[in-house]
Amino acid sequence: MSTHILDELEWRGLIAQSTDLDALRKDLSADEPLTLYCGFDPTAPSLHAGNLVPLLTLRRFQQAGARPIMLAGGATGMIGDPRDTGERTLQTTDVVAEWAGRIRGQLERFVEFDGSSTGALIVNNLDWTGGQTVLEFLREVGKYFSVNVMLARDTVKRRLAADGMSYTEFSYLLLQSQDYLRLYREHGCRLQIGGSDQWGNIVGGVELVRRVEGASVHALTTPLVTDSEGRKFGKSTGGGNIWLDPELTSPYAWFQYFVNVTDADVGRYLRLFTFLPPEEIVELEKDVADRPQLRAGQRRLAEELTTLVHGEHQTRQVVAASQALFGRGELAELDAATLDAAMAEVPTATVRIGERPTIVDLLVETGLTDSRGAARRTVKEGGAYVNNAKVADEAWLPGEADLLHGRWLVVRRGKRNMAGVRVARD
RNA sequence: GGCAGGUUGCCCGAGUGGCCAAAGGGAGCGGACUGUAAAUCCGUCGGCUUAGCCUACGAAGGUUCGAAUCCUUCACCUGCCA
Numbered sequence: 116m117s118t119h120i121l122d123e124l125e126w127r128g129l130i131a132q133s134t135d136l137d138a139l140r141k142d143l144s145a146d147e148p149l150t151l152y153c154g155f156d157p158t159a160p161s162l163h164a165g166n167l168v169p170l171l172t173l174r175r176f177q178q179a180g181a182r183p184i185m186l187a188g189g190a191t192g193m194i195g196d197p198r199d200t201g202e203r204t205l206q207t208t209d210v211v212a213e214w215a216g217r218i219r220g221q222l223e224r225f226v227e228f229d230g231s232s233t234g235a236l237i238v239n240n241l242d243w244t245g246g247q248t249v250l251e252f253l254r255e256v257g258k259y260f261s262v263n264v265m266l267a268r269d270t271v272k273r274r275l276a277a278d279g280m281s282y283t284e285f286s287y288l289l290l291q292s293q294d295y296l297r298l299y300r301e302h303g304c305r306l307q308i309g310g311s312d313q314w315g316n317i318v319g320g321v322e323l324v325r326r327v328e329g330a331s332v333h334a335l336t337t338p339l340v341t342d343s344e345g346r347k348f349g350k351s352t353g354g355g356n357i358w359l360d361p362e363l364t365s366p367y368a369w370f371q372y373f374v375n376v377t378d379a380d381v382g383r384y385l386r387l388f389t390f391l392p393p394e395e396i397v398e399l400e401k402d403v404a405d406r407p408q409l410r411a412g413q414r415r416l417a418e419e420l421t422t423l424v425h426g427e428h429q430t431r432q433v434v435a436a437s438q439a440l441f442g443r444g445e446l447a448e449l450d451a452a453t454l455d456a457a458m459a460e461v462p463t464a465t466v467r468i469g470e471r472p473t474i475v476d477l478l479v480e481t482g483l484t485d486s487r488g489a490a491r492r493t494v495k496e497g498g499a500y501v502n503n504a505k506v507a508d509e510a511w512l513p514g515e516a517d518l519l520h521g522r523w524l525v526v527r528r529g530k531r532n533m534a535g536v537r538v539a540r541d
Numbered sequence: 542g543g544c545a546g547g548u549u550g551c552c553c554g555a556g557u558g559g560c561c562a563a564a565g566g567g568a569g570c571g572g573a574c575u576g577u578a579a580a581u582c583c584g585u586c587g588g589c590u591u592a593g594c595c596u597a598c599g600a601a602g603g604u605u606c607g608a609a610u611c612c613u614u615c616a617c618c619u620g621c622c623a
Contacts, residue, residue: 374577377578378576407576407578408578486587488588492570493571496571496584497572498571530571
């Protein structure tokens with residue numbers, strides 16, 4: 116007898132807001148599997164770490180015997196959900212279509228498509244809005260929305276108080292609401308989940324279904340994950356998003372992001388992002404509290420998430436690379452195969468020894484610094500290392516003795532930014 | 542269509558002719574301390590062939606020995622009026 120899905124979500128801290136949970140609980144225990152959906156708008160070429168929260172929740176529901184529908188927002192992505200910072204720039208339809216395709220491919224990896232009664236479906240809302248005329252939309256959807264109510268929404272209020280917003284973005288709510296209505300009609304979908312910033316949009320759909328179909332459907336949001344500093348989760352230290360696409364964020368960088376999670380956040384993240392059983396999570400939390408320096412929670416979190424997103428094979432590679440680079444042993448003592456494997460996971464550059472590359476060149480070539488000025492600054496500040504030895508002279512040149520296995524230099528900026536330099540003899 | 546105000550570096554924001562690569566804050570980055578943590582302290586924070594030069598204050602042009610600062614036109618934003 117396992118814990119009820121809603122109780123588990125509650126325990127994990129995955130429920131931010133919801134409509135009547137008892138009613139939902141009742142629907143979940145019906146004979147027919149409950150159908151639920153979550154939409155993902157193509158506002159970027161890839162999903163990012165933050166998207167994982169609702170996405171994995173969808174998977175949790177599937178494992179608990181519900182049927183998930185993943186919606187790629189090919190239509191809503193062309194309009195743009197209003198956000199506090201101001202009007203979005205419209206992407207061209209080609210770009211949106213390409214991003215929607217990529218995101219669809221990523222979504223598919225997280226749920227099972229086995230054609231059973233709980234087998235996942237994937238849809239694109241452009242399929243039903245693309246051919247719809249403005250008149251149809253205004254008569255069939257727009258008529259059910261009160262502008263008075265729409266104006267009272269927080270985001271709208273904030274935007275009106277600031278720089279205002281376009282009619283296009285103002286309409287976003289109607290489009291997403293219509294999705295829920297469509298999915299209710301076609302697939303009997305009775306639950307929509309999403310990030311807590313989607314609450315208004317989701318409830319819009321709930322209301323629409325009630326008005327048009329007289330049916331009572333459910334809404335549930337997951338919290339917007341922030342770190343203990345209140346910063347939005349999934350921003351790399353450099354400020355950029357960390358992406359699911361390995362071309363945008365390498366599996367090594369992904370792993371490192373989670374290994375570096377603050378003690379104060381590990382437990383919460385383990386609950387939100389992993390499928391580890393509660394007992395194990397509690398155990399890890401205790402371990403972090405007792406022996407923080409071991410970072411057992413962080414390691415486990417990073418391993419779980421890397422496996423989830425990039426697979427077990429990749430996880431083994433990045434764990435090995437991280438051990439080699441951050442381990443207590445000397446880099447010079449690593450055997451050639453281990454070093455080569457580690458170098459395959461971090462950014463690398465190739466230089467010719469004959470061109471006499473200085474430490475500044477190495478930092479720039481590997482991308483560890485953005486400019487030569489920044490590279491010089493790093494050296495001056497004492498943050499440049501080659502093979503774990505500090506390099507304090509801007510003019511430093513690698514010598515034959517520095518080459519690991521005759522071909523590698525391990526360059527580091529600061530404490531944990533590693534890169535490899537492959538040295539070619541001309 | 543009219544009138545008024547606005548557009549500054551990653552973000553916020555000061556700057557109304559030279560002392561401005563541009564105050565201040567935040568973020569970021571490096572160091573010390575540690576545990577690839579947090580907090581704290583220190584330093585740094587446009588680019589380059591770095592005692593110099595180049596590019597930059599919405600865009601283009603102009604005045605001037607000299608402009609982020611003055612003038613003209615354009616674009617966009619906000620508010621009020623029609």
